[in-house]
Amino acid sequence: MERQGAEFPILIGQTGPLNGQRWAIRGSMTLGRxxxxxxxxxDRQVSRYHARLVYNPGGVLLEDLASKNGTYCNGTxxxxxxxxxxxxxxxxxxxxxxxxLSSDATVPLSGDIPLPVEWEHRRLVMDLQSRxxxxxxxxxxxxxxxxxxxxxxxxxxxxxxxxxxxxxxxEVWGSEEAIGVSEQALDALxxxxxxxxxxxxxxxxxxxxxxxxxxRLDNPPV
Numbered sequence: 001m002e003r004q005g006a007e008f009p010i011l012i013g014q015t016g017p018l019n020g021q022r023w024a025i026r027g028s029m030t031l032g033r034x035x036x037x038x039x040x041x042x043d044r045q046v047s048r049y050h051a052r053l054v055y056n057p058g059g060v061l062l063e064d065l066a067s068k069n070g071t072y073c074n075g076t077x078x079x080x081x082x083x084x085x086x087x088x089x090x091x092x093x094x095x096x097x098x099x100x101l102s103s104d105a106t107v108p109l110s111g112d113i114p115l116p117v118e119w120e121h122r123r124l125v126m127d128l129q130s131r132x133x134x135x136x137x138x139x140x141x142x143x144x145x146x147x148x149x150x151x152x153x154x155x156x157x158x159x160x161x162x163x164x165x166x167x168x169x170x171e172v173w174g175s176e177e178a179i180g181v182s183e184q185a186l187d188a189l190x191x192x193x194x195x196x197x198x199x200x201x202x203x204x205x206x207x208x209x210x211x212x213x214x215x216r217l218d219n220p221p222v
Contacts, residue, residue, distance in 0.1 A: 009060050009084070009102050011053065014130075015141060016096030017042055025060055029053045031092060032065070045069050045093035051078070060084040060100070069093035074145035087131065087146040097143060099131065124197070124206060124219045126156050135200035136222065147172050148193050155207065155217035164214040190215065 008024040018041060023029065029038040032050040041050070047067040054061045064071040064078040071078040072091035086102040125134045131149055133140040144152065154171045155163055169178045169186055190207060197206050208216045 009055065009100065011039075011090075012099050012101065014089075014097040014099055014132075014143070015139075016092075018096055018098075025053055025055045027055055029055075030065075032067075041092055041096050043093070043095045045095045047093075050092055051090075053084075054081075058083075060102075062090060067093070085146070087149075089143045089145065097141070099143075121221055122219050123201060123204060123222055124156070124217075126153060128153060135197060138200050140196060140200060144193070144196060147189055148196065151189055151193055152217075155215060156219070159217045159219050162210045162214045162216045168215060 008026055011023045011025055011029075013019050013021045018039070023039060030049055030052050031037060031039045031041060031046075032048050033041060033043065033046045034048040037049065047065070047069070049065045050067040051065055051071040052063045054063065060083070061081045062071065062073055062078055062084055063081045070093060072089075073082045073084070074089050075091075084100045084102075086100070088100045090098040090100060092098075123136055126132070131143065133144060133149070133152065143149070150172045151168060154168060165183075165186060166178075169181050172186075172189070173181050190209075194205070194207050204218075204220075206218055208218050210216055
């Protein structure tokens with residue numbers, strides 16, 4: 001394991017056998033089960049040479065190396081090389097998750113963060129530092145994508161209050177990108193977050209639409 005410098009992108013193991021470990025991405029790094037890999041994931045679900053991260057001036061590319069059980073970025077299987085963005089989640093087979101941080105990221109993550117104590121009192125708990133979510137004490141896995149997490153974070157920080165739709169768009173996509181975001185794109189994002197939360201708690205609707213006003217997070221005590 002290599003200590004990262006601020007000038008290099010960082011890969012952090014979250015769930016899985018490499019939970020909590022960190023690597024600075026310099027040049028090309030191979031992930032797989034073989035001992036010759038730069039990042040060794042000791043599990044039979046992982047191919048000997050499973051995936052590769054390549055650092056270049058244009059960014060970091062994630063490439064699947066014809067693995068048997070797949071490489072995923074934000075829940076989508078990697079078929080062609082993908083340019084990584086700050087906060088992207090990488091999944092190797094079904095066993096190992098990583099979070100990618102760009103060199104200018106300002107929020108350091110820890111892959112070894114315990115379940116927040118609030119879980120005993122609330123149905124939904126978020127840890128904003130590690131970008132993890134729990135429902136009734138069970139972690140949401142695979143992790144939410146960055147837009148999904150950001151949407152939920154904004155609502156979580158205003159729990160019980162209605163957040164206008166235009167504010168949600170600005171908070172999730174940023175002020176510059178928000179101009180081109182359609183109502184349908186926001187609706188699709190909300191629907192997907194609802195689906196992810198319902199997988200662990202199908203009896204409760206966390207995201208309540210207040211017609212003509214916006215969206216509210218309903219997070220009652222357990």
